[in-house]
Amino acid sequence: MSTALAQTSASRSANLAPLRKSVPVATVPDMLDGWTDEHSATFQSDIMTFRHRLEKTGLFSDDALVDLLERHPGTMLDVCTMGAADHPLYPNRFRTGDFRGIPGADLLAAAKAGKIWINVRQAMNIHPEYKAVLDRMYGDLSEATGNRAFNAKGGILISSPVARVPYHFDKTEVILWHVRGRKTVYVWPVNQTFIPDRAHEATLTNMIDDDLPYTADFEQHATVLRLEDGDGATWPLNAPHRVDNETFCVSVTTEYSTTESGMKNAAMLTNATMRRYLGAQPLYERDGAMSRQVKSFAGRIIRKTPLAKDNTHTDMVTFRIDASQEGYLVDVEPFERNF
Structure with missing residues (x-):
């Protein structure tokens, strides 16, 4: 070192x-x-x-x-x-x-x-x-x-x-x-x-x-x-x-x-909800400007409701840094990150 x-x-x-x-x-x-x-x-x-x-x-x-x-x-x-x-x-x-x-x-x-x-x-x-x-x-x-x-x-x-x-x-x-x-x-x-x-x-x-x-x-x-x-x-x-x-x-x-990224994310959330609960097969690229605006508005509402199912998985820690080991990595028994 x-x-x-x-x-x-x-x-x-x-x-x-x-x-x-x-x-x-x-x-x-x-x-x-x-x-x-x-x-x-x-x-x-x-x-x-x-x-x-x-x-x-x-x-x-x-x-x-x-x-x-x-x-x-x-x-x-x-x-x-x-x-x-x-x-x-x-x-x-x-x-x-x-x-x-x-x-x-x-x-x-x-x-x-x-x-x-x-x-x-x-x-x-x-x-x-x-x-x-x-x-x-x-x-x-x-x-x-x-x-x-x-x-x-x-x-x-x-x-x-x-x-x-x-x-x-x-x-x-x-x-x-x-x-x-x-x-x-x-x-x-x-x-x-x-x-x-x-x-x-x-x-x-x-x-x-x-x-x-x-x-x-x-x-x-x-x-x-x-x-x-x-x-x-x-x-x-x-x-x-x-x-x-x-x-x-x-x-x-x-x-x-940007306006574009915010609109797209909200509209895609509406499409995800339609796909999950209505069996629809929406495509963002097929939507016109008005449709995207409507879906974006709906998506901002959906985001605040239980319809926006949270699929976030738990972040598990599986190794630690150890300066005494070659490569600095040591596997550990997995545990949920709490730091």
Whole structure:
């Protein structure tokens, strides 16, 4: 373990104070680097990549991340892995880990050497120095595109070289601001083959699982994005995607609601209710503008009633972080997450 990672929390905080002051957000010319009119025309309507300057803020270095992990609320932190294909209990399954009592330096070391990814949820909103960056990111984006982002939230992903995120989709608009490392993102079209309405509807009452049905045949239809330091990527609302790391990676993922995403989610909830209780076979893509508005209004009402059945499964912890073990992961008897 490096000397920097072995520092005590107190010494790390003392060392970070001048670091934060030395690169104030105001001195970074723009968060977007080389954004063009073509980017603006493509934004939200197609798959696209762009360049950004988040690394220049100094908030994503090893020392800064260790300090962040020490300060961030444990209830807003996820440490996860994927079970190997040959794992006897969790083959190819998403797994939640126990990180309690583990110093930030060890968590970062585990991300560099193990098979985990760490989601520092809403880090860009909770901590003032990161919130200033988030505001600048979306201020620059709004100025460039003329679009307004609503309730932008941002998390920081710190992930191992072998980490991967399975085939899934997001319910809101998302942007991936990749800061450090190399990763490959695979993105698919939004249609009934790759994200059938029935599967989309099923996730609307599940706050944990956004995974979708997937087969290896899908691969030939994916758009492949290879991201390196300072690359950003975004894609149309609900586009299915998966991610494979090639090195240790640090990324910022931001999400925000729009009129379109809010309307679609509510309308899809109405369709899910019609499918479950009336035996109907609705398709969002077949609905006209008026129908979508009516279903969206109905969906907002349904969401407050018992008709919106909650299928959220219990988040079970199946491993813990142990710095004394190779790979940093130790299986535990499963228990419900209570931290």
